[in-house]
Amino acid sequence: MDENSMLKQSIIHISSLISLSHSIKVFSSKWQSIRTKLEELFTNLTAIENCESSDNLSLSITIESILATLKNCDDVARRCLDCSYVGKLHMQSDLDVLCSKLDIHTKSLSDIYAVGLLTQSYAIVVSRPSVSASRDDIRFYVNDLLSRMKIGCSDMKKQALAAFNDAVSEDERYVKICVEIDGFLNLVVNFLDGDEIQEEAAKCVSLIAGFDACRGVLIGVGVISPLIRVLECGTDLGKEFAARCLMKVTENSDNAWSVSAHGGVTALLKICGSDVDYGVELVSLACGVLKNLVGVEEIKRFMVEEGAISRFINLAGSKDEITQICSLDLLQTMGYRDESVREAIIKEGGIRAMAGILDPKSSFSSKAREVAFKGIASICFSSENSISILIYNGFMDHILYFLKYGDVSVQELALKAAFWLCGTSDEAKKLMGDAGFMPVLVRFLDSKSFEIREMAAETLSSMLIVARNRKKFVQNDQNVGGLLQMLDPGEVNSGNKKLLLSILMSLANSSSARKKIMSSGYLKNIEKLAEAEVSDAKKIVRKLSCNRFRSILNGFWHS
Template identity: 75%
Template sequence: MAEKLKQSTFNQSSEEKTRLRQAILLISSLISLSHSIKVFAAKWQSIRIKLEELFSNLTAVENCESTDNFSLSITLESISSTLNSCDELAKRCLELSYSGKLLMQSDLDIVSAKLDNHVKSISDIYAMGLLTQSNAIVVSRPSVSASKDDIKFYMDDLLSRLKIGSSDMKKQALIAFNEVILEDGRYVKTALEVYSFINLFVSFLDLKDVEIQEEAAKSVCLIAGFECYKSVLVIAGVIAPLIRVLETGSELSKEFAARCLMKVTENSDNAWSVSAHGGVTALLKICGNNDCNNDELVCLAFGVLKNLVGVEEIKRFIVEEGAITEFIKLVNSKDEVIQISSIDLLQTMAYEDESIRKTIIQQGGIRAFVRILDPKSSFSTKTREVALKGIMSIYLSSMNALNLLINYGFMDHILYFLRYGHVSVQELALKAAFWLCGTSQEAKKAMGDAGFMPVLVKFIDSKSFEIRELAAETLSSLVMLPKNRKKFVQNDQNVGLVMQMLDQGEVSGNKKLFLSILMSLTSSNSARKQIVNSGYLKNIEKLAEEEVKDAKKIVRKLSSNRFSNIFSGLWHS
């Protein structure tokens, strides 16, 4: 397909058609020849890019009708003259037959500048309406098995339409581009070999034509999905127009712009560029806009901000703008995705930052987070999970935070879900209970008083290893307090169940936790009696015989003083 020449449809003289065809062929020859030139490589690379752009424009002209032959004829005559000069310079550089480097550099600069003017002239002619593409031949999309040349031919045709086509043709070309790069990554690679493509997409972002802007925003967003091409977009200056789209574009354009910014800011080096062009303010405005009905856009804005707060100075600016208060308000949003996004961002900002943790607490963050855990509320398991992670990440072991959590009913909510929640929520509550008992001695005492231990005991024979482990770890931590041990042994079944879990078939990782619980209990006389009378003493004896360290320690404790006769001298180690 690439070898087939497009058929001319514009009404010109045979001489002009021939001149146009000769120019196109000469450009093609010059592009190929330029790859063989070893001297002045940078200058020839620049010239080659301009030749490719001119080639694209002239092939597009072949598919046009001209309403003013004179303007086009003059332009073609000038282009032919420049191309002949360029051809002569190319041959001299290839043969190393030039008289001086400085003179050749000057000649190459002159040709390069002329090529720039020619590209602009063709665009101006079209802009004045002297060329129309009403009868243009539309190149069909290549098949899946298309060759590299076929793909390049197709992309050259799209490029020419993007450059000098009508608004409708530009839109259709953008749609075609977006469709084809989703199907085959080779088209992206081919497009980006021509620098003009990216420049056009970036320039289209500032157009007032809504449909073109939306498709251009989609184009750069799709290109940003290819990791190796993100830097190309940034170098082409995509960030500033993307932010302008966020400020004034259509809702769909804003979505694509935010999505693209989220992708490029995964590299923190680009965060500064977003900030320098006012991006942070634009994003905060979207997040705090109560009249915005586009939840998807708000979530995308949160996603970009999450990438940006990795830069300390940007994070401080966000705090100074009073954004934390706004984010906490959004925790109470009716939209689940916005809730989750705001909690996630607050959690990210508070990571290893004590001052932000305090600010979140002072601004009512605890109440907002705990409210989500209220069993009477209708929040999803996913939202509750994110809220719990946020609490565990932000509030840590702060005594003030612990008191607030208790005052707002955090422990009651957790206990409720342990008792009555669905399996997935119960596991979530177990994680929270384990975290809570590790925050402080006061938390352990409060949990013991609240009645966590009898509920946790029920989970230690769960079919799930993870649940058994979480329950056992939490119990092991709680019974370290003497007051909690007394409560635990008040029910004979508690000790018996722990002893029973030491059966030989039990997973060794959990055995260690159960032994840890029993080790703590042996400091209590009543607990030691219950261990001996449980009927499962043989389980500890077997483990001790197997040289399990904690089991041996428990046996020694039970063998001392008035319990020594129980073993009848069977244990002497």
């Protein structure tokens, strides 16, 4: 019998054995393993059938040996099917021997490819199915790629995997099918430990991890450990794909411990040591993975002990915006509801670094400044000492500058910062009053955005609780007059009126402020609102009337 005939006979025989194995009820786990090995052998032999090559002795001997094993397998299968074996232990031994022989045959076929006895140049390349192709066509294509990945040379494996990655990027059906095919993901994960094909394998698992339903399958085939080895020893691009995959699978906190158990935290912290040594993309991805991990208290504590805080503060000074934002975001997450971590961030110079990002002389983006502010608000809100450090590092001057001269997005950020700072203490309110915040806030009361008007009004109202600030505010005729001028009696129900009246209510407690209001040419605006039954306006008018009556009485008794 020639080589081609034996090859066809082997393929037919394996197909028959796979079908027969499903009917066997005894030694089910053993037969499941044998069936998997038969399917792998079937795939490899099919790939060889699709190659054009002259007869060679190694291949002929291997196929002849495979045929002999298949005949033995058929005999064992029928004895298990009929339960006609002598003893269980003896049959278990026969099944173990059979498994071992099938493994040897698969390795022999791979070795034949490896030494070039069957080369890629002779392989029939199956074209990728069209967008409208059926599921069966796609499955056939993926099986063909799997065959090449199993027994092809390094170049063929790499090209087959690259072709699959291209297909996945364009059609998610390929992902669903590859998950269904036994051994596909196991093989790809094994490739993560290879040299020449590692990058494509890392890209493949990263793409597959992009689908929520597939992440559990990847974890099940043991993807985490080899991914961490790629982080430690892989190429730069391979590390990026590995980190991207880890970031996706660790969105499920249940996988955090697995990453930690395999040394992943240490590997990720090493990458975060410098965006110069590892590249900004990789460092940003590593920060993203660690952000997913710090939700586990023990992992966060380990990171702190390993000096993670100082590393992330250094990264916050990076020239790359993405790295900067990722590191700031990670610091904020670490400090959330953790006083000891917040104190460590302050001690390591985190406040100074974040305040520096808000310095108008710096060239940082509005996005970076927004994240820096959120970090400041999160880390400093409960610490009087941190407020002092902020003010010492120019935080108050920075936000006042942006309130005056920043573009719209930065102005809004500065206004949020002023609102937050004002709420920290009466001392902060006094300092803001001395710095000149109040006249600037008055200008925002006429903003088109209700949110801006509301925030400015609440900040100003909070500042005016302090008597010294009220005195300063009233001393400037334009402040009181500006508020009264903004009151438009024609818009009785507008939210803006409520905000303005709330500020005037605070001022009406001051005798000097009442005099300013009464002497203003816009007093009629309040009176008209009071006539329209606006509650706060009526209260202000009563206070003013009471003050006027006292003045008359004082004049009478002193005349």
